[in-house]
Every structure is written in C-alpha cells, then in structure tokens.
Amino acid sequence: xxxxxxxxxxxxxxxxxxxxxxxxxxxxxxxxxxxxxxxxxxxxxxxxxxxxxxxxxxxxxxxxxxxxxxxxxxxxxxxxxxxxxxxxxxxxxxxxxxxxxxxxxxxxxxxxxxxxxxxxxxxxxxxxxxxxxxxxxxxxxxxxxxxxxxxxxxxxxxxxxxxxxxxxxxxxxxxxxxxxxxxxxxxxxxxxxxxxxxxxxxxxxxxxxxxxxxxxxxxxxxxxxxxxxxxxxxxxxxxxxxxxxxxxxxxxxxxxxxxxxxxxxxxxxxxxxxxxxxxxxxxxxxxxxxxxxxxxxxxxxxxxxxxxxxxxxxxxxxxxxxxxxxxxxxxxxxxxxxxxxxxxxxxxxxxxxxxxxxxxxxxxxxxxxxxxxxxxxxxxxxxxxxxxxxxxxxxxxxxxxxxxxxxxxxxxxxxxxxxxxxxxxxxxxxxxxxxxxxxxxxxxxxxxxxxxxxxxxxxxx
Amino acid sequence: xxxxxxxxxxxxxxxxxxxxxxxxxxxxxxxxxxxxxxxxxxxxxxxxxxxxxxxxxxxxxxxxxxxxxxxxxxxxxxxxxxxxxxxxxxxxxxxxxxxxxxxxxxxxxxxxxxxxxxxxxxxxxxxxxxxxxxxxxxxxxxxxxxxxxxxxxxxxxxxxxxxxxxxxxxxxxxxxxxxxxxxxxxxxxxxxxxxxxxxxxxxxxxxxxxxxxxxxxxxxxxxxx
Numbered sequence: 218x219x220x221x222x223x224x225x226x227x228x229x230x231x232x233x234x235x236x237x238x239x240x241x242x243x244x245x246x247x248x249x250x251x252x253x254x255x256x257x258x259x260x261x262x263x264x265x266x267x268x269x270x271x272x273x274x275x276x277x278x279x280x281x282x283x284x285x286x287x288x289x290x291x292x293x294x295x296x297x298x299x300x301x302x303x304x305x306x307x308x309x310x311x312x313x314x315x316x317x318x319x320x321x322x323x324x325x326x327x328x329x330x331x332x333x334x335x336x337x338x339x340x341x342x343x344x345x346x347x348x349x350x351x352x353x354x355x356x357x358x359x360x361x362x363x364x365x366x367x368x369x370x371x372x373x374x375x376x377x378x379x380x381x382x383x384x385x386x387x388x389x390x391x392x393x394x395x396x397x398x399x400x401x402x403x404x405x406x407x408x409x410x411x412x413x414x415x416x417x418x419x420x421x422x423x424x425x426x427x428x429x430x431x432x433x434x435x436x437x438x439x440x441x442x443x444x445x446x447x448x449x450x451x452x453x454x455x456x457x458x459x460x461x462x463x464x465x466x467x468x469x470x471x472x473x474x475x476x477x478x479x480x481x482x483x484x485x486x487x488x489x490x491x492x493x494x495x496x497x498x499x500x501x502x503x504x505x506x507x508x509x510x511x512x513x514x515x516x517x518x519x520x521x522x523x524x525x526x527x528x529x530x531x532x533x534x535x536x537x538x539x540x541x542x543x544x545x546x547x548x549x550x551x552x553x554x555x556x557x558x559x560x561x562x563x564x565x566x567x568x569x570x571x572x573x574x575x576x577x578x579x580x581x582x583x584x585x586x587x588x589x590x591x592x593x594x595x596x597x598x599x600x601x602x603x604x605x606x607x608x609x610x611x612x613x614x615x616x617x618x619x620x621x622x623x624x625x626x627x628x629x630x631x632x633x634x635x636x637x638x639x640x641x642x643x644x645x646x647x648x649x650x651x652x653x654x655x656x657x658x659x660x661x662x663x664x665x666x667x668x669x670x671x672x673x674x675x676x677x678x
Numbered sequence: 679x680x681x682x683x684x685x686x687x688x689x690x691x692x693x694x695x696x697x698x699x700x701x702x703x704x705x706x707x708x709x710x711x712x713x714x715x716x717x718x719x720x721x722x723x724x725x726x727x728x729x730x731x732x733x734x735x736x737x738x739x740x741x742x743x744x745x746x747x748x749x750x751x752x753x754x755x756x757x758x759x760x761x762x763x764x765x766x767x768x769x770x771x772x773x774x775x776x777x778x779x780x781x782x783x784x785x786x787x788x789x790x791x792x793x794x795x796x797x798x799x800x801x802x803x804x805x806x807x808x809x810x811x812x813x814x815x816x817x818x819x820x821x822x823x824x825x826x827x828x829x830x831x832x833x834x835x836x837x838x839x840x841x842x843x844x845x846x847x848x849x850x851x852x853x854x855x856x857x858x859x860x861x862x863x864x865x866x867x868x869x870x871x872x873x874x875x876x877x878x879x880x881x882x883x884x885x886x887x888x889x890x891x892x893x894x895x896x897x898x899x900x901x902x903x
Contacts, residue, residue, distance in 0.1 A: 443758055443759055447758040447778075447779045447780055448687055448690070448758055448779070450779075450780045451690055451758070451779045451780035451781070452689055452690060452693070453780075454780045454781075454782065455690065455693045455780075455783065456693075458782065458783050458784075459693065459697075461894075466893075475894070478894070485780055486863060489778075489863065517858065517859075517860075518860075520832060521858055521860070521864070521868055521872075522868055524868070524871040524872050524875055525868050525871045528871055548860075548861050548862055549862075551860055551862055552862035552863075555862065555864050559864065
C-alpha cells in the first residue's frame with residue numbers, strides 16, 4: 218500500500234508539473250503573438266491589424282484568431298464565433314471550438330487570451346492544444362485506474378508475501394509448541410528452498426536433536442543409577458534384617474540393628490526423593506498425565522493428615538471449591554501436597570491452624586496450604602527450594618530436607634507457579650495452575666491408567 | 679505355598695529364597711527371563727515373584743507371555759526402577775502387585791499373603807468377624823460384644839481392610855495404597871495416628887486387644903494375644 222501511494226504521488230506530481238510546463242509554453246507563444254499583433258495595431262491601427270489577422274488566419278496551423286467589434290460580431294479571424302469560455306486563468310481562457318476536418322466538424326480544444334482594444338473591440342488570440350488536451354485527458358482518466366491497479370497489485374503482492382512468511386513462521390511455531398508440550402520426536406519442517414527460514418528450521422532441528430539425545434542420556438543414567446544404587450541398598454537392608462532374625466529381640470544388639478535399619482530406611486527415602494525430583498525435572502513423567510480433580514486430591518490428603526494434626530493440637534481445615542480439574546500426575550500432586558501439609562504440621566506450634574484450599578481465581582486454579590507458624594523469612598524463600606536446605610540447621614528435624622524441592626519440581630512439571638508467601642502470620646505455600654492447560658497436546662491415558670492401579674488393590678476378597 | 683522367584687541378582691535371590699523357605703514355603707528359582715518362563719509354564723505355582731530387569735527376557739515380557747499362554751497365577755513385580763511410571767506399566771503387563779526395591783522382607787511377605795488371599799475364591803462376604811468384633815458390610819456398622827462402635831467412613835474402611843487380612847501382617851504401605859489409594863511415601867508416619875485412633879475405638883474398654891502392632895512390619899488384627 219505504501220508502495221502504491223508513493224508511486225501514485227510521484228506520477229501525479231509529474232503530471233502536474235508537465236501540465237504546468239506545457240501551459241507555460243503555450244502561454245508564452247500566445248503572449249508573443251499578442252505582442253506582435255499589438256505592435257501592428259499601434260503602428261497601423263485597426264485596419265492594419267485586421268489585415269494581419271486575415272493573413273495569419275489563412276495560414277492554417279494551430280494559431281487561432283478572432284477580432285470582433287463591441288458586439289462580438291466577427292471582423293476577422295479563423296474562428297467562427299466567440300466561444301463559450303470556461304476557465305479563467307490570468308486572463309487566459311480555455312475553450313472548445315469547431316474546426317472543419319474534411320467533411321466533418323470536429324470539436325477541438327484551444328487555449329488563448331483576450332485582448333481588449335479601443336472602442337470595445339476584442340481580440341482573441343489562441344492556440345490549438347487539442348493533442349495535448351487529449352493526452353492530458355487520457356492521463357487523468359487512466360490515472361485513477363492506474364492507481365487502483367497499483368494499489369491492488371501492491372496489496373495482493375504484499376498479502377501473498379506476508380502470508381508465505383507467516384505460514385512458514387506458523388509452522389515453526391506450531392512445531393515448537395508441540396515440542397515444548399513434551400513430544401521431543403517432532404522436528405520443524407524444512408523445505409528445499411534453502412532460504413533463511415530453512416536455515417532457521419535446520420538450526421532448530423539440530424538443537425532439538427541435541428536435547429533429545431541429552432534427555433535420553435539422562436533417562437538412561439537415571440535408570441542405571443537407580444538400578445546400581447538400589448541393588449546394594451536392597452542388599453544392605455536384607456542383611457540387616459537377616460541379622461535381626463538371629464538375635465534375641467530384647468537384646469542391645471537388636472536395638473542397635475533396629476537403629477541401623479531405620480537409618481537405612483532414611484537413606485532409601487532420601488534416595489527415592491532425589492530420584493523422583495530428578496525425573497520430574499527432566500519431564501520424563503509426561504506420558505502419564507491424566508485428568509486430576511484437585512478438589513478430590515486436597516480432600517484426600519487433608520483427611521490423611523487430619524488425625525496427625527489433631528495429635529499436635531492443630532486445626533486442619535479445608536476450603537475447597539468444586540470441580541477444579543487439571544491435567545497432571547495424580548501421584549506427584551498428592552505427594553507435593555502431602556509435603557506441604559507435612560511441613561505445616563511440623564513447623565506450626567501447638568494451638569495453631571492450617572488451612573488447605575482449592576480455589577478458582579482469575580489467573581487459574583490455586584492450591585494452597587496456609588499455616589500460622591513462624592513462616593519463612595523473605596530472604597530465605599528462594600533458598601529453601603534447594604535440595605537439603607533447612608532453615609534451622611542445628612535441630613535436625615525428621616525428614617529428608619527435600620520436601621520443598623519436590624514441590625518445586627512438581628510445580629514446574631505442571632507449568633504451575635509455586636509461591637511461598639506470608640500468611641500474616643505464618644506461611645502460605647501456593648501452587649497456581651493455569652486453566653485450560655498448555656498440556657492439551659500431551660497424550661492422555663484418561664480413566665484407563667488411573668483406574669487400573671487403585672482398583673487392583675481396593676477390591677480385596 | 680509354591681513360589682517361583684525370578685531374580686537375576688544372585689545375592690538378592692538367595693536372600694529371598696531362603697527367607698521364603700524359612701517362612702515355610704516351597705520355592706523354585708530362576709535367574710533369567712527365559713528359564714523363568716519355562717518354569718512358570720511347566721509347573722504349578724501359587725504365586726510368582728518376578729524382577730523387572732532380567733537377562734534374556736525382561737520381566738514385563740515374561741509376564742505378558744505368561745498371560746498370553748493362559749497362565750494366570752498372581753505375580754508380584756520387584757523393581758529397582760523408579761516407580762512413578764513403571765508401576766502402571768507393570769500392572770498393564772499383567773502383574774498383580776508391584777514392590778519397588780529396596781523393600782522390607784516383611785512387606786514382601788505381607789503382600790504375598792494378600793495376593794494369595796485374593797486368589798481364593800470366596801463368596802462375597804456381608805459380615806466380617808474377629809473375636810467378638812463384628813463388621814456389617816451392608817449397613818457399614820461395627821459392633822463389639824454387642825456394643826455399637828461409631829466409626830468414620832475412612833476408619834471403617836481401615837478396619838475392614840485389617841479384618842479381611844485377619845491374622846496377617848499388614849504394612850503401612852499396603853494400608854496407604856488400599857485404604858487411601860496413594861502410591862507415595864509420606865515422610866511422617868501418618869498411618870500410625872489413624873491406627874491409634876482406631877485402636878482407641880475398638881480396643882479401649884474391652885479386655886482383649888485385637889489390633890496389634892507388629893514390630894518393624896506393620897499391624898495385624900487377631901483374636902489371640
């Protein structure tokens with residue numbers, strides 16, 4: 218469009234200037250004629266002027282003359298009558314006149330000037346500008362068409378080009394979204410045009426190859442580590458248990474080995490948590506995302522921890538909105554919530570209250586655990602998400618120190634925002650899940666996976 | 679019981695086999711998938727314990743093949759792999775239970791017992807009884823020695839599970855999985871608190887304690903002391 222407008226402006230400018238130049242040229246010629254004629258008039262009076270005009274009139278050509286009396290009656294000249302004049306332009310007039318051309322009378326265009334003489338006599342000196350006039354006319358009629366054509370071409374061409382670009386960008390964007398959602402096997406399509414877009418696509422694909430290799434490597438390492446570390450841990454525990462069987466249950470040795478078994482179990486729990494966090498962060502869990510009812514999850518986990526809270530003289534209450542369904546991993550979400558509630562119970566002093574809530578907010582669905590404990594000072598809120606970080610280093614409370622790390626990893630996996638805030642007083646830990654998940658591209662194993670596992674155990678005979 | 683153990687880690691295998699024999703079972707063992715399959719299809723077993731990672735044929739394929747050949751004995755998977763996704767895979771392949779390594783031997787025994795129980799065809803029960811404790815499954819009520827006991831729905835389910843496994847050790851993990859349907863490991867022993875509440879309701883004030891704590895293992899409901 219920009220192109221069309223600027224082109225049209227250029228053309229119009231050119232036309233305007235040309236017209237002015239040509240007009241000026243014609244004017245000059247006419248002026249010259251008039252000057253000459255006026256000299257004649259001054260030297261030889263009306264009579265002489267008339268003769269000159271007659272002489273010039275029969276010459277033919279583009280020059281036109283008309284000498285009239287005060288009543289506009291023609292005295293001499295090659296115009297039939299005083300023309301109906303139209304525009305006035307510094308005493309210059311343009312008009313149509315008739316000329317014989319063979320057998321026909323044609324209407325032509327002329328430009329001239331009126332000169333007043335003594336006694337009311339009028340002299341009109343003009344020049345035929347018909348060819349030029351026609352050209353002008355042609356120009357002005359075709360100009361709008363030309364402009365329209367250019368505009369259309371510009372628009373269509375621009376649209377085609379941008380559509381092509383947009384289509385290429387769109388295909389890159391779409392593939393990227395699918396990859397981000399978890400399908401690492403996808404690659405950006407590359408055409409054979411060899412242009413910049415193909416180069417971009419090629420680079421992206423090489424990056425994706427690398428990432429896929431890394432993730433595969435990570436998964437293999439994780440599995441190898443799992444197997445290699447778990448096997449000795451298994452044996453360690455087995456040996457300890459085997460030794461226990463040979464001992465007198467009330468002896469000191471038994472107490473010692475019991476303690477060793479407990480430590481081993483702690484070690485195993487830490488190891489399992491670390492592995493779980495690593496896997497969650499690597500996103501290897503994506504294949505088992507199902508539809509999860511957060512309200513049900515919160516209800517269940519809160520109910521599990523309710524007696525424990527009561528034991529410690531804490532009030533555990535829930536505030537659950539209905540039907541908050543997201544796509545996620547039920548197990549990990551339950552574990553994350555359990556960690557938060559567990560922490561709340563652990564750190565809130567007797568007489569306090571803990572509230573578990575699920576609510577639909579403007580920004581998505583929020584799952585939160587708020588307590589009236591000491592809270593976490595703002596400067597430490599980032600730090601506690603790291604592995605093994607505990608705020609009161611000296612006391613060594615139970616647990617692995619990995620609770621919040623896991624919550625952070627689970628949040629990240631679900632694309633949720635994990636915030637540690639102030640409950641005035643106390644801590645308010647919240648997970649904000651965006652509604653209408655970005656995980657719609659991930660494969661679903663809806664009721665199938667979710668119902669098989671628990672169902673197998675629940676139906677006891 | 680006749681048990682088939684398919685485990686390639688020899689030390690773990692010996693420990694397992696010995697432990698099971700000591701518990702009074704008859705045990706066969708195999709150290710790779712193919713041998714395991716041959717044994718499973720050719721001899722009668724009551725239950726099989728199969729490790730996920732095996733040479734020659736992995737555990738999942740082994741069980742799939744068994745199922746395809748019409749063998750439906752209960753299978754307990756053991757696995758050193760992470761149990762986030764793999765439990766589902768194991769169950770899909772035809773396994774009945776799944777125990778991640780490292781595991782406590784008592785846990786394994788308890789689960790084997792549970793698997794065996796499930797196996798035995800029994801009429802659908804409407805009442806459960808241990809000693810003078812009665813559970814009416816239709817009206818969802820409990821009575822001991824004629825006195826009605828007020829139980830929350832979850833407490834009822836907990837008691838029901840214990841009573842269905844009367845005389846057997848029930849581990850905390852089993853309870854978490856069956857009564858709450860959770861497959862994670864709560865750091866603190868939340869289960870213990872639920873149990874002590876239940877115990878307060880059904881044992882307090884009665885002369886014979888029914889709900890016992892089995893040291894290092896879990897709980898059991900039993901009419902003997």
